[in-house]
């Protein structure tokens with residue numbers, strides 16, 4: 001990369017982590033709460049909603065804690081659970097391409113609804129896609 005290109009990139013991306021760029025703890029909580037509100041109300045997400053327990057409040061905490069560390073903030077999930085491995089937690093569920101796509105639809109809608117800047121959404125969507133593909137455990 002040329003010096004000018006590196007300088008231009010620095011200007012576009014402030015110092016810190018994605019956790020900071022999004023707005024820290026409150027922004028991550030807002031994202032997770034919006035995600036589960038959508039999961040709980042959008043008819044097209046019924047198949048993956050049905051995999052979850054009736055009470056989504058423990059998941060609101062778990063996903064917040066996981067994303068906090070994943071986005072570069074405090075590693076709360078690892079502190080509480082010891083392991084950042086999520087594939088085991090998803091083994092009991094039959095997660096196919098349709099489930100993966102529903103999860104992506106839900107997170108993309110949540111990111112748009114809480115007004116995450118498009119430039120950060122463009123970075124996060126492919127990262128979430130990789131994660132959901134890792135959770136897929138059947139065709």
Ligand code: HEM
Nearest residue numbers: 048051052053062063066089093095099100103131132135
């Ligand atoms: C690919 C589609 C996915 C489906 C269908 C799915 C579904 C589920 C279900 C059914 C549970 C258990 C819920 C409950 O106990 O009520 C769960 C747990 C969890 N999921 Fe997912 N999930 C997916 C992808 C993801 C992704 C991409 C992440 C992270 C970015 C994630 C993070 C978590 C966390 C943190 C837990 C809690 C694990 C624990 O407490 O040990 N999931 N998921």
